[in-house]
Amino acid sequence: LSPDTLEIWVQDGSKIRNLLGLALGRLEGGSAWHVVFSGSGWAIGKSVSCTEIVKQRVPGLCQFTKLCFLHSEDSWIPTSPDMGLDPLTVYPNVPAVRVLLSWDTLDLSEYGYHPPGAPPGLAP
Numbered sequence: 001l002s003p004d005t006l007e008i009w010v011q012d013g014s015k016i017r018n019l020l021g022l023a024l025g026r027l028e029g030g031s032a033w034h035v036v037f038s039g040s041g042w043a044i045g046k047s048v049s050c051t052e053i054v055k056q057r058v059p060g061l062c063q064f065t066k067l068c069f070l071h072s073e074d075s076w077i078p079t080s081p082d083m084g085l086d087p088l089t090v091y092p093n094v095p096a097v098r099v100l101l102s103w104d105t106l107d108l109s110e111y112g113y114h115p116p117g118a119p120p121g122l123a124p
Contacts (some may be wrong), residue, residue: 001100006032010039010047019050027058033103040070040096051099063114064100069093 006026008019019037026032035054039047055061072094078085100106106113 001034001036004032005034005036007036007038008050010037010043010050012042012046014043014046016046016050016053019046020053023050023054024057027054027061027101035101037099037101038096041094044095044097047097047099051101054101058101060116061101061103062106062116064102064106064110065112065114066098067112068096068098070096 006023008023010019023032023035023037027035037047037050051063055063070093072092074090074092076088078087108115
């Protein structure tokens with residue numbers, strides 16, 4: 001992607017209106033040609049919602065979606081070691097999504113590509 005790509009990391013506490021204001025301002029203003037919404041865990045739904053709202057307000061964008069898992073490490077150390085509890089470390093796989101919206105036509109054969117417009121059978 002080009003250096004002018006706007007990458008928005010969506011978090012569970014992010015306000016949708018703030019995310020949309022940034023993305024729509026850049027896309028409609030012409031200062032960004034691509035926007036990437038990324039979210040993991042509980043923020044996946046908010047990332048997808050932002051993507052769909054931007055696609056409705058800015059027609060003609062191509063979409064490319066990737067699903068993956070982020071590997072993280074969570075450690076827990078007991079506050080009082082005299083209770084006989086051992087430190088615990090877990091390595092959960094957290095689901096994540098990255099959605100690219102672009103004015104450019106993307107690779108049509110790539111899995112996860114959605115052309116501009118409504119899916120077949122649905123009214124715009």
